[in-house]
């Protein structure tokens with residue numbers, strides 16, 4: 001049954017969205033107009049949240065995966081009493097407003113994730129549901145329930161078309177994530193027109209096949225049916241739920257309902273008037289909120305306070321019963337590392353034969369794991385290669401949700417978005433592994449992790465032509481440059497086992513954004529540090545690994561990762577030729593650039609213009625460090641299939657090549673031959 005109050009509230013939401021888009025002359029009014037009833041039912045009858053504290057850890061999460069309908073979320077946040085004044089809704093899409101074109105986590109109170117790229121929010125929710133279940137398993141002991149919330153989302157046709165949602169839905173069904181409930185706004189319209197041009201499979205059957213609990217609401221304005229469906233979805237604890245709701249894009253607009261132009265354009269002043277008249281709404285003023293609507297929806301404020309207070313009491317009881325566990329919970333939720341978390345970080349003896357940095361990473365991860373029980377993750381079906389498995393720990397599965405090893409399956413993109421959801425949920429430090437070349441498959445999620453500033457760790461192995469026989473499809477050449485192009489992503493490519501340990505230390509301490517750890521497949525010498533710069537200096541991004549006597553070089557060599565030992569060999573040979581060489585090991589551009597200018601100049605003195613960089617990847621970007629007159633020994637082509645030593649030789653990533661290039665520069669400068 002729909003009361004008059006319900007109807008006025010729903011129309012208020014619709015018209016705020018219409019007016020916001022109209023004033024901005026940009027945005028998407030259609031989806032919110034059709035989806036307002038389901039959003040209203042969810043937010044007033046189900047969602048347990050506290051507008052006065054958007055960070056309450058046990059709140060239900062609401063994800064607007066179809067982020068283009070952002071005015072819907074902003075209206076709900078304003079109306080239910082979040083710190084988002086009406087002036088912000090009137091400032092929709094404007095410079096420095098809290099109501100950007102698509103919802104942005106960290107900017108607007110109550111926005112739990114950044115959405116807009118379709119499908120991402122869908123997959124984020126799966127990560128949040130994984131985190132909820134893992135934490136519930138860990139902390140809800142002896143009858144205490146301090147972790148007990150639902151993940152709701154509103155998803156659209158576009159979300160369900162995107163591949164990432166297919167991957168994530170498949171995994172969510174497999175894992176039986178019963179706390180995940182998505183409302184599907186089935187309005188059969190996308191930008192180019194009716195979805196039957198492209199999207200005709202039986203969506204409900206698809207989700208049933210994934211193992212979801214699927215329901216349909218045939219009339220998106222039927223509040224009772226919506227309420228019953230959501231109640232049934234909550235009852236189903238062993239399967240995620242999809243409620244497909246039949247709606248009309250642009251509902252209420254006489255000329256734009258069910259028409260694609262309602263999707264992404266303002267209705268236009270005349271149509272706004274007609275729509276308001278049609279829905280019995282005052283045509284003036286815009287952004288009109290009846291007092292009774294305010295009173296009714298702001299009820300969420302007191303309700304939210306009560307809910308959090310009740311939880312607070314439950315938490316107190318829990319804390320009294322298990323003070324240590326409560327302490328751990330607080331620390332995890334605050335994202336703090338325990339004291340001495342790195343005390344067992346291994347160090348490795350010098351060894352010319354050495355070990356692959358991926359192998360060292362596996363050892364480091366396993367040494368850290370006992371001290372960091374909230375370090376949770378896995379690989380996209382490459383755990384044996386990526387060395388991501390935590391030994392002696394269970395898999396995270398439907399029946400073993402205390403397991404820390406997540407099997408993501410061959411689903412890199414969803415893995416990236418799920419890691420984001422886990423980080424957004426709070427409490428966990430998520431990590432995920434694949435081959436570096438397949439970072440391309442998860443790039444949209446990496447970009448969003450960087451945009452949101454999430455503490456996510458990527459383990460990218462098989463980092464160059466050094467992977468050998470698998471050939472050019474598997475050999476990354478442009479991926480390092482591509483990752484370095486993402487703002488706020490820290491990329492670290494350590495050169496040996498000891499730097500690998502230091503790289504993990506940095507990755508765990510860097511909380512401002514994601515960190516990509518890049519490891520070799522092939523063995524690399526463990527450098528003898530008694531004669532060289534200390535591996536701990538990795539924390540500065542770049543450092544002098546080996547200097548010329550007197551520390552006043554003619555030439556600087558710069559290298560990263562598996563090429564450092566090659567550059568070292570070249571440096572020794574150059575020195576024999578009487579060239580004063582400094583070798584700079586630069587595992588991370590980003591970390592180096594955060595150092596004070598004085599340090600950076602100390603490592604790369606301005607006056608030394610003869611510089612040669614070595615990396616088994618494209619040149620792009622390296623001239624920033626070697627300058628216009630510098631040389632980059634890299635790979636501006638794809639690799640090839642052959643044993644890796646042959647490839648290094650044939651493609652010219654050798655000490656000989658570096659030696660020759662460097663010597664040529666020196667001779668050019670001195671005029672000596």
Ligand SMILES: Cc1ncc(C[n+]2csc(CCOP(=O)(O)OP(=O)(O)O)c2C)c(N)n1
Nearest residue numbers: 031068116117118156157158189190191263
């Ligand atoms: C990954 C991605 N590709 C393309 C877009 C651009 N885009 C925004 S909305 C949209 C159409 C979506 O249609 P639907 O999800 O049905 O939304 P509705 O028409 O119901 O508002 C597209 C293609 C996007 N936001 N994300």
